[in-house]
Amino acid sequence: MNMRLFSTLSRSLTVRRQRPALVLPAIPTPRETKQLSDVDDQQDLGEELHPPFPGLEELVFNVPGSNAILHSPLLLIQVTRLQCGGFIFAIRFNHAMADGIGLAQFKIALAEIARGSSAPSVSPVWMRELLIAQDPPRITSSVRHEIDFLPSIIRAQLPPEEDFVRKSFFFGKSEISALRASLPLYLRNKCSDFVVLTACLWRCRIFALQPDPDEEVSVYYTVNARSRFHPPLPIGYYGNALAISGEQTTAGELMKNPYYYAAELVMKSTVRIKEKRFESATDKLSPLGKLPKISLESAYMVSDLTRLGFDEVDFGWGKPVYAGPAAEPIPGISTFHISANNKHGEKGIVVPMSLPGFVMERLSEELKKVVSNSKP
Template identity: 40%
Template structure:
C-alpha cells in the first residue's frame, strides 16, 4: 500500500561525505504548497504563511548551514549493541520534539543557539553513542558505531514573536518543517545522524528548540535525560546531574529454543487489512483536543461508581479516545476487531529496578481488543475496563517475553491495522528542560500520528491553557471527515463542560 506525501524538489549544492552517509548541508530554493499555508524557501530562507489559532501567521526563517556538532573531547570508538526492545521495527523512525522559550532579561546578551550548541558538544562527551551511526548486522540486529561524527545542528532566525503563535501553543504547530528543517539525507534510520537539532531565535528574544530523535536510541524519559544534561551544562554545570548508563543487555531476548515467548503478544498479530484502513498521509487532518479538569470530570461521571475512583486519567482518556476514534472511522464490518496499544513504561513500575541513568527504550505495547460493535453498543465503562485489564498484564516477565518474541520473529512491527497507539508523556518532563531561559512555555511532541505508519498514534501531553488552566492536550490525526465525527463525539461526551480551548482546536492539512 502506497503512502501519499508532498515531494519537495531540491538540487544539492554540495555534499559532505561521512562514513556510509551522504548528507546535504544546503539546498536550492524550494516551494511547498499545502492547504492553509504556503512555505516559500529561498537559500536558507523560508517565508511562511500559516494558520496559528484562528488568524493567519506570516514569518520568514533564515537558516545557517547545518553543521555537525561532535563531542567536545575524545570519546571511545566502539560498537554498542542496542537492546531487543530498542531495535524492533516499530521504533525504527524519527520522532520530532519542540520546545518554546520566552525572552528572559537575565539572559540578555547570550545567544541561545551558541549556548545550546556548546552545551550539546560537552554533553556528547557523556552521551557519546548519540554522536555515532547505526549499523545493522545479522538477524537485523542494530549496533551503534560510536564514530564521534556528531549530531546535526542548525541555527536560524525567524522574524516573528512568540506571542504571534497564539495564546495556546499546542500541536499542530505552523510551519513545523521550517522550525525543524529536514536536511537531505538525514532522516534514514541507519548510517545517518541520530539527532537533528534546530534552534530558532525569535524577534522578541525568545527562541524555539526543535529536535528530531532516532527512536531506537531512547524513549521519552531517556531523551529528556539527555536534554536535561544539555540544560545543566548550559547553566554552568561541569557534568550532568544524572550520568548516563548503557546496560542495554537487560532487555536482551534469548534465541530459540531457550528463548520462547512465555506470554501471548497480540500487539504483534498479523492482521489482514481488509478495509484499506492505512490512510494516505496527505488526506489527514491534525487537531489537538484539550482535556482540563472540567472535561475529565464530565468523562468520569459517565463511569459507574466502582470505576470512578479506580480509573486513572490515562485509562479514562485512552478508552474514551479509542472508542470515539473507532466510531468516527465508521467501520463497514462491525464484527472486525479494533485494537488499542497502550505504551506502558517500566520506569517506576513495581518489579522493575532500572539503573539510574538508563536512557534506552524501556516499555512494551500491551494491547486491548474489541469489535467495533462492542465499542459502539456498550458504554464507555466497557472500554475503560478492558484498557485497565490490559495494562495490568505488564510486568517484568511480560517485557522479557516481548524481547524473546522479537528475537524469535525477526523484530516485527506491531500491528497497525485497525489500531490506535497511545503514549502518556505527561510525566516525562519536557516542559521542565531549562537551558538558562527557564521552563518551556510548551515542551513535548510536535505532532500526533508520527511513526512508520502515519496516523495511528497519539500522545498525552501536559498543557497549560491561556487562562492558566492545567490539563492534557491530545494530538489526533484522522481523515478530514472522520475528524469531524470524532470532534462531535468528544463534544457530546463532555457536553456543556467542553472548554474554550477545545472549541478553538485548529486543524491543518498534514505535510508529513
C-alpha cells in the same frame, strides 16, 4: 522511526544577561491582536498553543538523508531565534537510540550544563546488552498479541498522509472530571486520567471511523519497563525500555456498549502487566516470521508523556511555553498525552490526532457530545 520534538522558551539558549535594548519596528505595528499560531482558530475542546504547528519544516529542517532508521543521523538539534526574544529548541532523534524517558534525561542534562553545572545530576548509562534477547528466544504464555504491533507498524495499511487533517484536543480538569463522573462507582476511583482519556478517545475514534461491526479493533499503549526487570535497569539508562500493552474487542462491541466498557478494557490491560511479560517481550521482538498488517481502524496507540518532565526543562531563562512532540510519529494511528496549559493558565492534557478530513469532523462532534453529556 524518527521523532521530532521541540520546546518554545522565553529567552535565548545562551545564558547571557545584557542591558535591554529598544528595537523600533520597521513599519507601524497593526492595531489588532495576533495569536502566536493559527492553531488558536480551531473550535474544539481547547484553543491553545499545541500541535499542529504551522511552518514545522522550517522549525525542524528536514536534513537530506535523515528520514531513515539506518544510515541516518541519530540526533539533530536546531535553535530558532524569534523576533520577540524567545526561541524554539528543536530536537529530531532516531527512536532506535532512546525512548521518551531517555530523551527527557538528555534534555534535563543539557539544561543543567547550560545553567552552569559541570556534569549532569544523572549520569548516562548505555548498557544495551541488558535487553538482548535470549538465545534461542523463549516466549511465555503471558505474551499477548499486542507485542506484534511494534514491528507491524511498518506494514500498516494507511491512507496517504496528505489526506490527513491534524487537530489537537485540550482536556482540562473540568473535562476529565466530567468523564470520570460518568463512570460507575466501582471504576470511578480506580481509573487514572490516562485510562479515562484513552478509553474516551478510542471509542470516539471508532465511532468516527465507522468500521465493520465485526472488525477487531485494538488499543495499545507504551509502558516504562525500567523497574520491571530482574534486576531493574540502572538509573540513567538512556535506551529504549518500553513494552507494548493493550486490549482488543470488536468495533460493534465498542460502539454498542457504554463508555465505561472501553474504560474497563483499558484498565484491565494496565492491571494485567507482569514482570515476566517484559522479559518475554524482548524475545518476542526478535524476528520470528511474518507479522500481520494493521489498518487505520484496527489500531490506536497512545503514549503518556505527561510525567516525563519536558515542561520542567529550564535552560536558564524559565520553563517552556510548550514542550513536547511536534507531530505524531505514525499519523493516523499513534498519539500522545502531553502536559500543557491553556491561554487562561489552566493545566491540562493535549492530545494531537491525525485522521482523514471527514473522519476528523465526526470525531470532533462525537467528542463534544460525549464531554457535554458527561457534565452535570
